Amino acid sequence: MKHYLSIKDIDNLSEWVKEARILKSQPKADKNLGANKTICLLFFNNSLRTRLSTQKAAMNLGLDVMVMNFGSEGWALEYGDGTIMNQNTSEHIKEAAQVVSQYCDIVAIRAFPSLTDKEQDEAEVVLNGFKKYTSIPVVNMESSVGHPLQALADAITLDEQNTKARPKVVLSWAPHPKALPHAVANSFVEMMGLQEADFVITHPEGYELNEAITQNATIEYDQKKALENADFVYVKNWSSYKDYGKILIQDPNWMMTKEKLGSAKFMHCLPVRRNVVVEDAVLDSDQSLVIEQANNRTYSAQIVLKKILESL
Amino acid sequence: MKHYLSIKDIDNLSEWVKEARILKSQPKADKNLGANKTICLLFFNNSLRTRLSTQKAAMNLGLDVMVMNFGSEGWALEYGDGTIMNQNTSEHIKEAAQVVSQYCDIVAIRAFPSLTDKEQDEAEVVLNGFKKYTSIPVVNMESSVGHPLQALADAITLDEQNTKARPKVVLSWAPHPKALPHAVANSFVEMMGLQEADFVITHPEGYELNEAITQNATIEYDQKKALENADFVYVKNWSSYKDYGKILIQDPNWMMTKEKLGSAKFMHCLPVRRNVVVEDAVLDSDQSLVIEQANNRTYSAQIVLKKILESL
Amino acid sequence: MKHYLSIKDIDNLSEWVKEARILKSQPKADKNLGANKTICLLFFNNSLRTRLSTQKAAMNLGLDVMVMNFGSEGWALEYGDGTIMNQNTSEHIKEAAQVVSQYCDIVAIRAFPSLTDKEQDEAEVVLNGFKKYTSIPVVNMESSVGHPLQALADAITLDEQNTKARPKVVLSWAPHPKALPHAVANSFVEMMGLQEADFVITHPEGYELNEAITQNATIEYDQKKALENADFVYVKNWSSYKDYGKILIQDPNWMMTKEKLGSAKFMHCLPVRRNVVVEDAVLDSDQSLVIEQANNRTYSAQIVLKKILESL
Numbered sequence: 059m060k061h062y063l064s065i066k067d068i069d070n071l072s073e074w075v076k077e078a079r080i081l082k083s084q085p086k087a088d089k090n091l092g093a094n095k096t097i098c099l100l101f102f103n104n105s106l107r108t109r110l111s112t113q114k115a116a117m118n119l120g121l122d123v124m125v126m127n128f129g130s131e132g133w134a135l136e137y138g139d140g141t142i143m144n145q146n147t148s149e150h151i152k153e154a155a156q157v158v159s160q161y162c163d164i165v166a167i168r169a170f171p172s173l174t175d176k177e178q179d180e181a182e183v184v185l186n187g188f189k190k191y192t193s194i195p196v197v198n199m200e201s202s203v204g205h206p207l208q209a210l211a212d213a214i215t216l217d218e219q220n221t222k223a224r225p226k227v228v229l230s231w232a233p234h235p236k237a238l239p240h241a242v243a244n245s246f247v248e249m250m251g252l253q254e255a256d257f258v259i260t261h262p263e264g265y266e267l268n269e270a271i272t273q274n275a276t277i278e279y280d281q282k283k284a285l286e287n288a289d290f291v292y293v294k295n296w297s298s299y300k301d302y303g304k305i306l307i308q309d310p311n312w313m314m315t316k317e318k319l320g321s322a323k324f325m326h327c328l329p330v331r332r333n334v335v336v337e338d339a340v341l342d343s344d345q346s347l348v349i350e351q352a353n354n355r356t357y358s359a360q361i362v363l364k365k366i367l368e369s370l
Numbered sequence: 371m372k373h374y375l376s377i378k379d380i381d382n383l384s385e386w387v388k389e390a391r392i393l394k395s396q397p398k399a400d401k402n403l404g405a406n407k408t409i410c411l412l413f414f415n416n417s418l419r420t421r422l423s424t425q426k427a428a429m430n431l432g433l434d435v436m437v438m439n440f441g442s443e444g445w446a447l448e449y450g451d452g453t454i455m456n457q458n459t460s461e462h463i464k465e466a467a468q469v470v471s472q473y474c475d476i477v478a479i480r481a482f483p484s485l486t487d488k489e490q491d492e493a494e495v496v497l498n499g500f501k502k503y504t505s506i507p508v509v510n511m512e513s514s515v516g517h518p519l520q521a522l523a524d525a526i527t528l529d530e531q532n533t534k535a536r537p538k539v540v541l542s543w544a545p546h547p548k549a550l551p552h553a554v555a556n557s558f559v560e561m562m563g564l565q566e567a568d569f570v571i572t573h574p575e576g577y578e579l580n581e582a583i584t585q586n587a588t589i590e591y592d593q594k595k596a597l598e599n600a601d602f603v604y605v606k607n608w609s610s611y612k613d614y615g616k617i618l619i620q621d622p623n624w625m626m627t628k629e630k631l632g633s634a635k636f637m638h639c640l641p642v643r644r645n646v647v648v649e650d651a652v653l654d655s656d657q658s659l660v661i662e663q664a665n666n667r668t669y670s671a672q673i674v675l676k677k678i679l680e681s682l
Numbered sequence: 683m684k685h686y687l688s689i690k691d692i693d694n695l696s697e698w699v700k701e702a703r704i705l706k707s708q709p710k711a712d713k714n715l716g717a718n719k720t721i722c723l724l725f726f727n728n729s730l731r732t733r734l735s736t737q738k739a740a741m742n743l744g745l746d747v748m749v750m751n752f753g754s755e756g757w758a759l760e761y762g763d764g765t766i767m768n769q770n771t772s773e774h775i776k777e778a779a780q781v782v783s784q785y786c787d788i789v790a791i792r793a794f795p796s797l798t799d800k801e802q803d804e805a806e807v808v809l810n811g812f813k814k815y816t817s818i819p820v821v822n823m824e825s826s827v828g829h830p831l832q833a834l835a836d837a838i839t840l841d842e843q844n845t846k847a848r849p850k851v852v853l854s855w856a857p858h859p860k861a862l863p864h865a866v867a868n869s870f871v872e873m874m875g876l877q878e879a880d881f882v883i884t885h886p887e888g889y890e891l892n893e894a895i896t897q898n899a900t901i902e903y904d905q906k907k908a909l910e911n912a913d914f915v916y917v918k919n920w921s922s923y924k925d926y927g928k929i930l931i932q933d934p935n936w937m938m939t940k941e942k943l944g945s946a947k948f949m950h951c952l953p954v955r956r957n958v959v960v961e962d963a964v965l966d967s968d969q970s971l972v973i974e975q976a977n978n979r980t981y982s983a984q985i986v987l988k989k990i991l992e993s994l
Contacts (some may be wrong), residue, residue, distance in 0.1 A: 089406075104443055104445060105444070106438075106443075106461070106470075109435055109438065109443065110410065110469075110470065110473040113394075117408065127443065156626045235456045328465055329461030330462075331455035332448070332453065332454075332455050332462050332464075333452070333455060342464075346467065349469065349472065352468075353472040355472075356473060364513060
């Protein structure tokens with residue numbers, strides 16, 4: 059594997075999950091694999107789980123790690139071709155990407171969408187800019203349209219917790235006071251497409267995700283119906299995709315409650331706003347898997363970095 | 371020892387100081403103790419000495435270190451129970467603390483007080499939040515009410531410099547243009563309570579520290595009288611505790627001078643405002659121990675981390 | 683060698699370049715040299731290349747690295763002697779420098795000029811403050827008046843690319859929308875003074891660099907004439923030195939083009955504003971050495987740190 063940019067880069071999900079669970083049982087088994095190699099983590103946005111878990115995974119593999127908050131510590135980047143750079147950007151992605159690859163063997167990047175310019179967001183200028191101009195493997199630590207390290211951690215968590223041949227998994231939209239990206243939902247949907255499961259997406263009308271991603275998934279606008287007999291309920295807010303980046307409704311009836319959840323397991327990528335997205339009673343119960351999901355971020359990153367290191 | 375939250379967590383001060391001085395003579399002697407273990411340093415506030423000395427101590431013990439400026443790099447935390455999180459906070463301490471403990475074996479935290487809400491400051495929501503919800507040891511890198519790594523470094527410095535069976539040690543308040551926390555003074559007073567010494571606190575009326583902390587200490591409002599025959603003078607500003615967080619006076623007569631100091635040794639935790647808190651002539655003289663105190667921060671942190679690692 | 687503050691600290695440039703090129707061919711050969719030693723990288727300003735390449739070089743030598751953004755993570759420093767510190771600065775360079783040296787064996791510092799106060803900029807208060815008050819070696823990661831790690835990397839690049847006994851090297855000023863420092867140009871001129879070359883500086887009138895630095899260099903105000911038969915063209919903007927920190931002209935005719943460049947190699951320290959400083963056609967051609975220069979930053983830093991470690 060060269061890059062890990064989206065769920066599409068996983069050639070065999072069940073095999074990866076199996077290997078990740080072995081890594082989890084002995085995280086330091088490959089501690090010489092990354093010797094004399096360096097990974098750069100470039101953050102264009104805030105991060106808690108991704109920042110710590112990716113560092114941890116890299117250290118488990120014996121990699122040297124350099125962490126950089128590109129926005130505040132580096133230079134404002136230009137992405138346009140042929141731009142006369144006499145405004146606010148002082149370095150072009152062409153140079154930045156090539157330069158970073160002089161100092162490390164792998165680069166991991168977090169770059170959120172604007173949520174104002176759909177075309178530019180979908181072009182993934184930061185991630186694809188690095189991919190295009192760098193000579194080293196690029197790992198997506200959450201881009202405009204995907205968060206494949208999260209979805210892989212979710213797959214590990216599902217595998218650990220699932221007891222059925224074909225579990226029912228529901229992705230349920232939730233209200234939120236701020237406009238949020240589609241990345242987590244997109245990658246979860248793509249990952250579920252690689253699983254044996256009865257998968258349903260539920261959200262209010264107007265909150266349809268990109269059809270190119272949901273084309274093979276079932277969409278049920280009635281949340282109650284969608285949740286019937288669910289084994290796992292993944293709750294997540296996202297802003298409208300059609301009416302790009304807009305908050306159409308904040309209806310509190312879409313919040314996940316203990317009552318609605320029934321006996322299903324609760325999943326969320328975190329951070330989560332309590333009593334807005336989901337009530338305390340769910341998060342504080344044994345049905346919540348959120349901490350397990352966060353824990354599995356380490357092994358999701360570690361299996362990805364391991365595969366990249368093995369093909370360097 | 372599980373946590374190091376306050377001076378009260380020291381079971382035998384003279385023994386710890388003795389061990390710290392041995393570490394100082396051979397800082398790398400335990401460099402395998404932290405192998406395959408990770409410490410997270412979470413800063414909610416600025417730091418120079420604590421940032422560098424705690425990293426250094428951790429590296430001396432062979433720990434992997436992840437440093438994070440939580441305020442600017444992570445998410446705004448919520449501490450209230452049952453809050454409907456539809457305002458500015460996006461992650462609850464319950465999740466944040468549990469999540470961080472998935473990625474490291476020890477967490478160290480710096481979180482200053484607001485100095486506007488006494489009750490909330492004394493509840494130590496950040497430090498105690500992590501303590502309550504995390505499963506790993508928590509180290510206090512200066513909280514609202516205490517700075518026990520500093521006071522332990524001060525104890526090491528006193529032990530190195532003291533030649534008397536019962537030295538006279540004075541904690542002398544100093545003027546300062548900004549309202550400062552009580553943490554350093556509190557922990558110093560608590561630490562002195564574990565020492566054989568003639569200990570006197572001097573400050574203008576209205577600047578009494580929390581009585582629960584100073585109950586066994588002598589308070590002398592007349593600075594001149596307090597300083598008579600002093601062997602060590604620890605100078606520090608703090609804002610009013612009674613009139614919480616307020617600056618009552620800035621009387622320059624309370625500044626420490628060479629004349630007032632006499633033949634005593636001068637101590638301060640740094641950073642220090644020259645010619646406001648203490649005059650140049652003191653800091654630039656051989657009587658100043660401030661750089662030694664800063665140096666001992668490494669061994670104070672290292673003995674604490676060593677004891678935690680030994681009981682993991 | 684004790685410090686690396688300017689090009690003047692290079693005792694034998696051709697020998698250093700030769701050694702750096704050997705290091706480049708086996709970067710990990712000295713990976714035990716820095717064992718049990720620590721370097722602090724203190725950034726008072728933004729950085730991409732310097733941040734990553736200096737870390738990389740230090741790790742190649744087995745040093746532990748602590749990176750600190752002093753401005754945002756530490757305390758505002760005071761540099762004046764005898765100042766009554768009752769304003770915005772909370773720590774004096776005297777303490778800060780001594781304190782940092784308690785925690786590391788080498789300190790590297792980036793501190794840009796104000797470009798408003800020539801006298802203060804030339805006093806290099808940050809760099810010289812650390813040099814004066816610290817007991818450990820100080821490395822200049824770009825100060826007010828010099829960027830000797832960059833110029834040493836440039837010397838390595840020239841050595842790798844040059845095929846002539848006496849190449850013609852031109853330093854050509856370029857327009858830029860912001861007022862930039864003289865540091866890169868100064869160090870490049872000083873470095874060229876140690877080379878066998880036909881060296882010419884070209885810039886519009888009013889953009890003369892400090893005469894103390896350019897005294898032995900040829901200045902040719904006619905860019906076309908200057909570029910005749912050039913083998914290497916180093917392009918760089920700087921603000922006026924005489925009319926300190928001012929932008930006198932932004933004449934786009936001074937931009938470097940493929941046509942003007944002829945068959946010469948193009949050099950720039952980066953970041954570079956495309957189509958303002960130099961046109962795309964140059965940067966995107968094989969004549970551009972900018973990525974090689976960036977790559978050589980690692981070996982420039984590594985040879986400097988190696989020499990410092992060897993004399994510790």
